Amino acid sequence: MKVFPRFVRCCIQSDVFDFDEDSSGSEDFDWKVQSRKLYFLTMRPLTDPETKTLFDKLANYTGRSLTNLITPPSTGSNPSDRYVFRLQDSRVYYLPLSLANLATSVARDNLLSIGTCLGKYTKTGKFRLHITALDIIAPHARYKVWIKPNGEMPFLYGGNILKAHVGRWSEDCPEHQGVVVYSMDDTPLVSESEALCEKKMPRVLLIHTQGFGVTARSTAETRRLEPTAITCFRQADVGEYLREVGCSPHHRPN
Numbered sequence: 001m002k003v004f005p006r007f008v009r010c011c012i013q014s015d016v017f018d019f020d021e022d023s024s025g026s027e028d029f030d031w032k033v034q035s036r037k038l039y040f041l042t043m044r045p046l047t048d049p050e051t052k053t054l055f056d057k058l059a060n061y062t063g064r065s066l067t068n069l070i071t072p073p074s075t076g077s078n079p080s081d082r083y084v085f086r087l088q089d090s091r092v093y094y095l096p097l098s099l100a101n102l103a104t105s106v107a108r109d110n111l112l113s114i115g116t117c118l119g120k121y122t123k124t125g126k127f128r129l130h131i132t133a134l135d136i137i138a139p140h141a142r143y144k145v146w147i148k149p150n151g152e153m154p155f156l157y158g159g160n161i162l163k164a165h166v167g168r169w170s171e172d173c174p175e176h177q178g179v180v181v182y183s184m185d186d187t188p189l190v191s192e193s194e195a196l197c198e199k200k201m202p203r204v205l206l207i208h209t210q211g212f213g214v215t216a217r218s219t220a221e222t223r224r225l226e227p228t229a230i231t232c233f234r235q236a237d238v239g240e241y242l243r244e245v246g247c248s249p250h251h252r253p254n
Helices: 006-013 021-025 031-039 048-070 097-103 131-140 149-156 192-196
Strands: 083-088 091-096 116-121 127-129 144-147 166-169 178-183 209-215 230-237
Touching: 048 083, 048 091, 048 116, 048 127, 048 131, 048 178, 083 097, 091 097, 116 131, 131 178, 131 209, 131 230, 144 149, 144 209, 149 178, 149 209, 149 230, 178 230
Parallel strands: 144 178
Antiparallel strands: 083 091, 091 116, 116 127, 144 166, 178 209, 209 230
């Protein structure tokens, strides 16, 4: 009986590929054909260790509101409307189940992206959130930081947040806690055509999300710091769309 190649064994353990082990010893079993099938596998569900790593990272920003991302649809709705997490090329995507089912018919080389990319797993097994996850975690963020106008540009150029740049933030925020960064400008944004129809259409209040980070100090400790002290370490900011993602139409964050 032939020994399973390492690539095949790893995929079997991850429930990516499944076939009868007894058939591997037959003369008709073609390892090249099976390896090619494995290579062209489409995105797959996350394993238990991968799911735990992902949820631990998301929970650092959302807290108990994480359940809102994975809660099944209400009674009477279509089960395919619920959102799922899928892994493709070490990246995790958040998308409706109906869309994930359609993606199974696309070869891995032809599938560049689908749904919302939350981030990617590193070679050491850790999960790194990308800026594209901002729209997913911002509505469920437990702690928030608002930065002053003079602190927006330094943050959008990849800098950390100083105490002098903090306008306000959530109370009782602990140290090393994930936070979503907002600007102080919460005024409604409307175009000229919307302004003409202002009496007929309700005006939508948009809060400008700038990115997210991790607090360097708790709320109580920050009050005793100097104005130049770092209060929040930057993890991602919307300026990346111009610095990195905007450099190529097919570029994806590392």
